[in-house]
Amino acid sequence: MADWHWQTWQGQDFLTCDLLKPWSHGFFTRQFWPQTPDVLTATLAANAVVQRVKQVHGNRVLAPADLPTTDRAMPKAEADGLLSDRAHQALWVCSADCSPVLIGDRATGQVAAVHAGWRGTAQAIVPVAVGKLQAQGSRLKDLVVAIGPAIAGEVYQVSVEVAAAVGRTLVSDATSDDESVVKALLEEESSPLLEDGTLGKVRLDVRQANAWQLDQLGLGRDQVAIAPHCTFQEPDRFFSYRRTGEKQVQWSGIVSRALTD
Structure with a gap:
């Protein structure tokens, strides 16, 4: 079982997973609200290019080349997953009770970030992301996956x-x-x-459903970790839409790397 650790940045805590240790990454808490990835990326990597989408609870997964522009005045592409296509790209998803899923490829250094609520999970968004990584050269045996804080099955x-x-x-x-x-x-x-x-x-338990989907793809149990934290049951740390009905989120991000990093 992979270990999870709290890290501190400017007096605020975010969560990391040993499976993703080769990559700068973090599952951020409500204390960082309302900071956006444009600010939070500095926590992970000083010069990484920020990539994010407009989440719509589907199963569309895009690469940065698919995104229309970096102009902040332009609408963001609608999707619920991102995968990197080169080093030093910071991929971000936001969530309140849905599962933030960060994926790394140990052989290529490439990564993916996925927002997997029940709708996206019913549309197999995490396997879709894995398939996109495979299409650009990833092998299942090289992938590691961390499923971050989300609502636990016993309260959902x-x-x-x-x-x-x-x-x-x-x-x-x-x-x-x-x-x-x-x-x-x-x-x-x-x-x-x-x-x-x-x-x-x-x-x-949407987290476990995603883990089952990964198991069916052929990933081993040692390649997948689920954070031991529930957004609904830990109000001091996490926003929960199911608990409050408020549209507030926490961000999760990961930075792709060159193998020489």
Whole structure:
């Protein structure tokens, strides 16, 4: 199991993961709000080029070459994931309860950053990002993935329909009805679904669903780490839309590197 560590910048804490140690990266807390990646990138790398998108809860993953312009006056491209195509690019995603996922390639130094809520996870956004990395030369055995602070399954109540939408990415028979998909997953060991006492409801751990998707791709357990922090249950550290209904976010970023860095 990978270790996670709190780092401090200007008296404020952010989280790092040993799996991503070769890269400058961080999962930032609510204390950094309302600072944006244009400011936060200085925490990670002085001269990195900031890359971000307008998140829309989909599964579109872009490379910097796909982005229209660096002009701040222009609208940002709509997507929920970014991958680097050269060194010294700082890729950023924001989240409140959704899973921020940072990926590094140990052989090339390239990285990806993904915003994976239940909608994006139901559309397999993390496997999409992995596929894009593979298309530019990555091998599964070289990838490491850190899933940052997000809402934990034990406190994330969703409808059976939502749970089934995510569950269909994890079961062999995706054509089954919603109840059958949920029932099959509830019977699995270490399932991303948990029982809920309310009729028509179930508990969903989106972090674990993403880890399952990565396992199905062929990544080993030693290649994936999940942060031991819940945005809903730790109000001093994290914003949580489910807890407050307020649209405030924390940022997560990673900087691509040359192998000589």
